[in-house]
Amino acid sequence: MAKSREIKKRMKAVGNIKRITRTMQMIATSKFSRAQQAATASKPYTQALLDLVGQLSRMEGADHPLLSGVSGAENKPELTLIISSDRGLCGPYNGSILRTALRHLRANEKASSGAIEVIGKKGLGVLKFNSIGVDRHHAQFGDKPKLEEVQKLAAQYTERYASGEFSAIRVIYMKYISAGRQTPEILQLLPFKAPETGGAEGAEASTRSLQFEFSPDEASLLEAIVPTAVRTVLFQAFNDAIVSEHVARMVAMKSASDNAGKMGKDLSRRYNRARQA
Structure with missing residues (x-):
């Protein structure tokens, strides 16, 4: 009994x-459904903007320090932003990101000797446990980052990179591909890498076949578009990270x-x- x-x-x-x-x-x-809609809705705009930057960057005489790099900053350290979550119970989500981050920091002297910034309490805890100094912990984003906050962060990164403080700025986050597939990603935010579509020969031929009229000029257009592309790509990374966290928690709880x-x-x-x- x-x-x-x-x-x-x-x-x-x-x-x-x-x-x-x-x-x-x-x-x-429920959170995954809402976050997925926000992330997928912005992807066509992001891709169109990236394609435009890619085409412009291949034009003869087109140049911008955010694309080609800042002169004299080649040997400077890097800034690394790691996006993790504040809460657990989301399966391998944080573990996958932080293993990728630790491997990157240990293999890259410029990254390990540079500035390390973290989003999420889980990432902060793991880095401290591994005796890795964190220069800044961003606690303002939560699980629903606001566009204005991300734009402010992107503007800070752009200004610091343009001043020659860093040779590169990278973001380590979980890229959302589909509900069944997410993968840790090391994104080079700056210098900004314009996508290459159709291979170098196809891109060159495409550029030669198109006639562009710039108003007022190429430099002014790039000056406006490239910082916008940086902000957009960073916001997309935030959205991907949030969607990936929610789907990981959904699967773990199921x-x-x-x-x-x-x-x-x-x-x-x-x-x-x-x-x-």
């Missing part, structure tokens, strides 16, 4: 856990709910056998 009472207590505890994880799964699913359900069934069978004994 005592054994059956103990099993019944465990059944109740497992049932409570299942209700909690099921609720967390539903919340994560797995926890399923495991609790299996454990509950097993305990129920054991309870029935104990009563019949």
Whole structure:
């Protein structure tokens, strides 16, 4: 009788856990749906802007320090921004990002000797545990970054890079590809890398075949477009990171709910056998 009472207590505890994880799964699913809409809605604009920068950067005489690099800054250290989450219970999400970040910092002397900035308490904790100094912890973004805050951060990075303080600025985050696939990404934010479409020969031929009219001139156009592209790409990285976090938590909580359900069934069978004994 005592054994059956103990099993019944465990059944109740497992049932409570299942209700909690099921609720967390539903919340994560709702947040994922909203974040996914925001992330996918901005991607066509981001891609169109990148294509435009790519075409302009291949034009004869087109040059911009944010594209080609700042003269004299080649040997300067790098700035690395690591985007993690504030909360756990999201499966391998933080582990994958931070393993990638640690490998990058250990293999890249310019990165390890440069400035390291972090978003998310999980990343901050892991870096401190590994005795890696953090120059700045951004706590203002949360799980719904505002465009204005990201633009402000992008403007700071652009200004610091243009001044020659860093040779490069990189962002390590979880890139969202689909609901079933997310991958850690090391994004070179600055110097800004314009995409190459169709190979070098195709791009050159495409550029030669198109006639552009610039008003007022190429330099002024690049001066406006390149900083905008930097802000847009950084905001897209933030959106991807948020979507990836929510889908990881959704999957983790579903797995926890399923495991609790299996454990509950097993305990129920054991309870029935104990009563019949």
